[in-house]
Amino acid sequence: MNQQSGSVVDSQAPEKRADKHVSLQTVERLSAYRRVLEELDRDGVDYVHSHRLAALVGVTPAQLRRDLSSFGSFGNISRGYNVYQMGRTIGRIMGTDATQAVALFGVGDLGRALLSYRGFEERGFHIAATFDVDSEKVGRVFAGRRCYGLDALETVLAEFDVHMVVLASRPEGLQALVDRIAAAGVRAFLNFVPKRITTPADCFVENTDISAKLEKLSFLVRSAIGT
Amino acid sequence: MNQQSGSVVDSQAPEKRADKHVSLQTVERLSAYRRVLEELDRDGVDYVHSHRLAALVGVTPAQLRRDLSSFGSFGNISRGYNVYQMGRTIGRIMGTDATQAVALFGVGDLGRALLSYRGFEERGFHIAATFDVDSEKVGRVFAGRRCYGLDALETVLAEFDVHMVVLASRPEGLQALVDRIAAAGVRAFLNFVPKRITTPADCFVENTDISAKLEKLSFLVRSAIGT
């Protein structure tokens, strides 16, 4: 069992990849690169140098090149990187070249907001089904997705081939729910509930604690006053 | 000007604090510590050892002690840490011992979800006012907070003494909005918009890109298959 803290993800053996070791922060930056590359592509840019791309993303050119080099050589030495091809490549690396089914647990305020968030579909994630414990919500349709009860958990997850879930439920009973989802074969959890969860070692958890972010900012502002 | 990437915060001089240097990840973990401490306090626990507290939070005991030692010595050598007192102390360090006013920009789906999110008030953050460009929303009241137009930006921020804002608007025109907010004296930005922003050097930005988190998980699951 592993426990995750903050936005840190643990895995028992992340270094056993075919390519060189890829750090977690490199992965996070890949998303940013792709977003900017798509923007450039829309603007009709064909090639971009590490300099310019790095400036647009907000990292140093060296870091950008280092990040990309983890996956091989893509850049043409004097033209730079092919915008379209690089965007596709990152998509393939991330596994977002094909649409993936995702399930949402908890159709409260936050859950409904996530349902109507366009960003997921844009990035290749389709919220295929939603779940809630509230029997009043079960059976209703939210933003085009049917809300199921927990009794249908295993069958629905299998039916839609779900391997990633988003947790936006109440903290009560969260761990038991996670255990059941993991037993159903889900490997990845995006957790918005401010409650630590434990998973089998081969699962990945990404915690997003919104209040903690504000607390961090509060600390930074406060401590900067004394400078 | 500084640009932030992922969930990384930059500051021009974070090391110029009175106490020892406090790392950003230490700050993130403080929130987790406090949450667990409050839980223990509710359960009537008076003292806790670094061992147990660390296990509950999901970090190593050494890291917990190191984190706390950045702020001085709090633990009693054989009893451990006083649960109540330590919780209060962390609150004071974070600046969440007194309620702080926060403003929300963008009352779309995500914005409304954040408005009804109880976690903010629990952690000492009060969303005092909301803003939106949509004239149809201006003047209406969402979850008890009046929605203002951008023309009232400077006066309302000053009136409620706002020093931190949450960004949940559309990407269009975001940078211009941020510039104006910063000019009005706001130092901290919690940005949910998947768009990079630039701020004066004395400001702090915390980006939360929800899709990027899912992409990261997607990559991890995919790369773990090969192990």
Next chain:
DNA sequence: CCTGTACTGTGATTGTATTCACAGTAGCTC
């Protein structure tokens, strides 16, 4: 075809965060 230019990819270096391991000690036991 040859030379110059400016870019990528990466070894070496620096900087930062985590972990180890132990000195020092408060409290408990007898």
Next chain:
DNA sequence: GAGCTACTGTGAATACAATCACAGTACAGG
């Protein structure tokens, strides 16, 4: 009150990430 236990706080060691700096090269220009 003396001795034992097991904990904290922290210097030292390690692991990890970012940056520097340059060797090697694809192309442009003549």
